[in-house]
Amino acid sequence: MMSDTGPSPIQRKSLHLELVDRLQPLIIGGELVPGSKVPEKELCDRFGVSRTPMREALKVLASDGLIRLEPNRGAWVTIVTISEVEEVFPVLGALEALSGKLACESITPAELDEVSDLHAQMIASYERRDLDAYFSINQKIHRAILMAARNDTLTASCQALSLRMQRARYLANMTEGRWYDAVQEHERILQYLLARDGENLAQTLLEHMEAKRQSVVRWLQAQEQEAAE
Amino acid sequence: MMSDTGPSPIQRKSLHLELVDRLQPLIIGGELVPGSKVPEKELCDRFGVSRTPMREALKVLASDGLIRLEPNRGAWVTIVTISEVEEVFPVLGALEALSGKLACESITPAELDEVSDLHAQMIASYERRDLDAYFSINQKIHRAILMAARNDTLTASCQALSLRMQRARYLANMTEGRWYDAVQEHERILQYLLARDGENLAQTLLEHMEAKRQSVVRWLQAQEQEAAE
DNA sequence: TGACTTAATTATGAATTCAAAATTACCGTG
């Protein structure tokens, strides 16, 4: 159902890109702990590659902000700071708002069906309080809207920033109240999308991001508090 | 006058980052011709480095979209296509609009003076039809607004996309009419910034980008036409 | 014991090497 990027590319991806794809989940999944050192040698052994392609991959991940390279001291998994959240969410908001506007212009009935379907699934996971499923489907919805916007540059930019925000399991933490609100927001998002009302969809996505930002910042502040004790 | 990123970093940048910084101007300046092969060995000789850091740099540049890596066939300088322009400018528009909004909240009187000064210089270069100076100052203005927005993530995103649009000398080509309009737009941009009118500044920056997009696309279409003959 | 040196070890950055792929040059055949 997803739009294909091309006719089955036979070309083997270069090793370093393969590694980028493999390392990303380790970082956002928390297996590589934020603030800890990236165990270069260990990862080389694990993936059965030499240091050269691994280090190339680390350079790319660093340019995406997922890790930090300290000269002569190796690579470190970056941590999500409050100030970074305050920076990234407004940018992400602007980009998602644009994606909503563009999606309304280009989305097909089939794609609308798909989003509706995903939305229903998301509601179902909300009702049985399945947070993991909820988050997974939630992301699929945002991605589906992005796809419908038909703008690969926009997709890539959103993707990169989203990854940075997913580094920890922080986002998977919501109060019951915030969760309810988020679902309401998504209800509006779906309605505006179905109505192809770009302006209101953009506005709602912006508010959605702003609310998410607040929620994440609150949680991080609570974490800080906790750590101080 | 520009805000310093920190207290004189003694730490030597890693070689590959140094190379990224050195290669970028070669690409956007057109010395590395769009569509041509990146002469890896030649560049290694020129900068006196081995292939390892050079190849690391190329991987990073590729992830920024300035070059394209074809497996087993080397690196190629990407060309600015019409469809890419149609993609990038709307994204850049959204980001610049945000930067305008944020700048209105945080810009200092000293920074406002600086922008006013740059604006005056830009008008002067317009009046003597000095396109190179005009473009250079123009960029400084956009960058100053970006700095005033106090959002490094936003700055980095804008920077990356701007670079992609600067790859050729295409942008330095404007009709007399378009040039005049651009100056008028910049007049409004300055006024809204001085008035700290975020909403209108954002809107104007958006329109500015849209106009620029149209102008660049027209020029590229003309180029295509020319090439076909 | 504990701070300060100094030596051993390890990790990092970058050059070099090597196998595989792609390109070019060469050559025979129709």
Added chain:
DNA sequence: CACGGTAATTTTGAATTCATAATTAAGTCA
């Protein structure tokens, strides 16, 4: 002469090597 195929050359991707910087361990002395 054009075409197809094979061998030589070059380029690329990735492993290995090597010098240097950083870290750890050991030893010295107050």
